[in-house]
Amino acid sequence: MTARAAWRRFAPHLALAPMLGVALVAYLGSTLWTLAVSFTPSRSFPVAGFAGLAAYERLFSNARWLLSLENLALYGLLFVAAALVLGVALALAVDRVARGASALRTIFLYPYAMSFIATGLVWQWLLNPGIGIQEAVRQWGVAGFVFDWIVDPDRVVYTLVLATAWQAAGLVMVIALAGLRNVDPEIRKAARLDGIPAWRTTVSIVLPMIGPALATALLLLLASTVKLYDAVVAMTQGGPGTASEVPAKFIMDHLFGRANIALASAGSIVLLLTVAALLAPVMIARAHGRSRLGGR
Amino acid sequence: MGAAARAFEHRVARLGGGAFLFFSAIFFLLPLYVMIVTSLKPMDEIRGGHLLSLPLAPGLAAWREAWSEACTGVACEGIGGGFLNSVRIAVPSTLIAVALGALNGYALSFWRSRWTGWVFGVLLAGAFIPLQVMIYPLVRLTANLGLFGTLPGIVLVHVIFSMPVMTLLFRNYYRSLPRELFLAARIDGGGFLGIFLHLALPMSLPMIAVASILQVTGVWNDYLLGLVFAGRENLPMTVQLNNVINTTTGVRLYNVHMAATLLTSLVPLAVYFLSGRWFVRGIATGAVKG
Numbered sequence: 412m413t414a415r416a417a418w419r420r421f422a423p424h425l426a427l428a429p430m431l432g433v434a435l436v437a438y439l440g441s442t443l444w445t446l447a448v449s450f451t452p453s454r455s456f457p458v459a460g461f462a463g464l465a466a467y468e469r470l471f472s473n474a475r476w477l478l479s480l481e482n483l484a485l486y487g488l489l490f491v492a493a494a495l496v497l498g499v500a501l502a503l504a505v506d507r508v509a510r511g512a513s514a515l516r517t518i519f520l521y522p523y524a525m526s527f528i529a530t531g532l533v534w535q536w537l538l539n540p541g542i543g544i545q546e547a548v549r550q551w552g553v554a555g556f557v558f559d560w561i562v563d564p565d566r567v568v569y570t571l572v573l574a575t576a577w578q579a580a581g582l583v584m585v586i587a588l589a590g591l592r593n594v595d596p597e598i599r600k601a602a603r604l605d606g607i608p609a610w611r612t613t614v615s616i617v618l619p620m621i622g623p624a625l626a627t628a629l630l631l632l633l634a635s636t637v638k639l640y641d642a643v644v645a646m647t648q649g650g651p652g653t654a655s656e657v658p659a660k661f662i663m664d665h666l667f668g669r670a671n672i673a674l675a676s677a678g679s680i681v682l683l684l685t686v687a688a689l690l691a692p693v694m695i696a697r698a699h700g701r702s703r704l705g706g707r
Numbered sequence: 708m709g710a711a712a713r714a715f716e717h718r719v720a721r722l723g724g725g726a727f728l729f730f731s732a733i734f735f736l737l738p739l740y741v742m743i744v745t746s747l748k749p750m751d752e753i754r755g756g757h758l759l760s761l762p763l764a765p766g767l768a769a770w771r772e773a774w775s776e777a778c779t780g781v782a783c784e785g786i787g788g789g790f791l792n793s794v795r796i797a798v799p800s801t802l803i804a805v806a807l808g809a810l811n812g813y814a815l816s817f818w819r820s821r822w823t824g825w826v827f828g829v830l831l832a833g834a835f836i837p838l839q840v841m842i843y844p845l846v847r848l849t850a851n852l853g854l855f856g857t858l859p860g861i862v863l864v865h866v867i868f869s870m871p872v873m874t875l876l877f878r879n880y881y882r883s884l885p886r887e888l889f890l891a892a893r894i895d896g897g898g899f900l901g902i903f904l905h906l907a908l909p910m911s912l913p914m915i916a917v918a919s920i921l922q923v924t925g926v927w928n929d930y931l932l933g934l935v936f937a938g939r940e941n942l943p944m945t946v947q948l949n950n951v952i953n954t955t956t957g958v959r960l961y962n963v964h965m966a967a968t969l970l971t972s973l974v975p976l977a978v979y980f981l982s983g984r985w986f987v988r989g990i991a992t993g994a995v996k997g
Contacts, residue, residue: 422899426814427826429807430870434826437867438833441844448843457847501731504724517980518732520987521739524979526928528945529972532952533738536745536758536961547757577735585987603713609720634835641930645949662839667935672843679840690835 442683449676457672466677476678479656486568486657487636493576494632498583499625503613505584506591516588520581527578531645534574535561564654567647571655575642579635583628590624591617626697633689637682658682746770746966753961769962773970777963779950786967789947793927793974795858796943800865801922804873807866808918812877813907814899817889827874834871838931849936856938864936865926873918876989880914881907917989920982924975944971 452462470476505515522530537543538561545558560566594617602612618625640659647655658678665675741758747765775785815827845864846855854860892902908915933943942950948971952964979986 419898423814426810426899430811430830430874431826433867433870434829434833436848437841437845438836439829441841441848442836444844445840497731500727504728504731507721507724508728515728515732516987517983518735521976521979522735523990524924524975524986525972526930526945526975528928528930528949529968530738532948532964532968533742536965537738537741542753542758542961544759547759550757577738581735582990585990606713608716637837640839641945644930645953648953659837659839663842663931666839666843675839676843679837682837683840686835686837 445676445679449673449680451673453673453676455670455672462673466673467681470674470677470681473674475653475656476658476661478653479658479661482568482655483636483639483657486571486639487633489569489572490575490579490636491629491632493572494579494583495625495628497576497580498628499587499618501580501584502587502591503617506588516581516584519584522578523581525578527575527641528645530574530578531642531647534570534577535646538570538573561647562651564651567651567655571639571642571646574646575635575639578642579632582631586624586628586631587621590621594620623697626693630690630693630697633693634686637686637689658685742965742969746773746962746969748962750958750960750962758961769960770966770970772960772963773951773967777951777960777967779947779954786944786947786951786970789942789944790970792937792941792947793944796861796865796933796937796941797923797926797974799862800869800926801919803862804866804869804922805915805918807870808873809877809908809911809915810903811870811874812879812881813903815874815878816881817886817902817907827878830871830874834875838868842931842935846935855936856941858937858941861933861937861941861943864932865929868932869922869925873922876918876921877911877914880911884910916982917985920978920986921989924978924986927974 448457449466450462450464451458451460452465501519505512505519508515538558540546540557540559540562543558545556548556548558561570598616599609599612602616603609638659639657640663643649643655643657643660649656649660659682662675662678662682665671665678744760744762745753745758746769747767748762749764749766749768752763773785774787774790776783777785779786779789845867849855849860849863852860854863889902889906892906897906927943928945929943930945930949933946937943937946948967951967
């Protein structure tokens, strides 16, 4: 083999080396490292030694962690449902608009270009009972109007749903619109001629046809649910009290504020398992749907 | 159903759709409207009123204060410095990530070997691993490399975490191009790098634009990585913004805070409004993973 031929075989591998390094060291390596630390008695600094499942036991007897998990479950359910329903409804409505569709799309998608920090802050102000929507409606003449969810421990999670669904609905809309582009308009016409009501056509024919697009949207929403952190920091800082704490914030606080690395590592492993449990069914369903449709 | 009834139903549906879009548009624009009008008001106008009213005497004083005087923790130098930090972080993070993504995508599409599939799988899974799982090990790693709390450190971390999506974008794009083109170039004696630089890269200009848009907005909007890895001297705008607002004690200067929030959102919003369809295309392609 000449030097030139050897180089030709070697070059692609050299080019892929950074990616290989990242995949193995950064992703696989750090995940395994975190897993290992979760079995140690580490506090401020990672130490060797085996403590078994002690960190996990402490984690699941920690009231703040349990509340975080509970909040995440409630938040995730409502956020995914709200973003999906609103996003799909917007897509269906925008798709049927004759003029101005592009302006509408721009309006519904711009929040997605904003950071979670900015999103959290602006909704914190809008929902602030003293100056925001509540005060505005009162000054417009509805004296007893109450909209104070953000300072209500029982309802604060709903405000996180409101703000983040506002941010993410446009993304769902764009993905759904891309799916709708492949739906033949003749189908609607044919159904109408047969006397089938429009809503029935939408529910029974159009929505199933854009199923794969909706699965993609669902996947992205689930992934962003588990990552929920910035918006909470900006909007409620976990409050009032600990009412809006979430797992990602619990982990960050214990890594850097409270110096309890084993506990935080155990928390992140639980979070990782949650992600896997949530995403695996969706991914398998997507792969299955694709092979059934005879796609790639 | 009679023709008249059908026409009536059709009109009701259209009216309903129009009303839904109208109220949705108000809901989506409300936060932007509130930030803009409040940033133009003086404080005493905000104190007695509410956020939704139009400004009586609009002015840019709050914008100036947000840029150069607002206090972040101890220093009162505004968030203008954060703007420069964000630029210093976003520009190299974008250039390096897009270049590596293009190279990886190219290598994966045309120079396949047995184990690249596995590496790619790990990388893809990495896109869904919560950052919290990897953050502390990466703190130790960058600290050992002497990069923790430095500009190269935060850039490195951004490049690492954006690699799956960037690689994927380019891999899918190159796969959609006619393979014969590249095979012909190989038969003509083109080498790995030669084909990349003279054939693949020039053909992927649209995808370079899309990937850059995605990456610039993603890095600019990041909070978590900037907070942990950037170090005191390089804190990006999002971190400084949150410090200005959520560590304030005493009187809350809503006009200054909203001006600061708008300033922080200016770059991604400008990218979004100027690039329009490219941004949409970026999300649509980036979203369809695998």
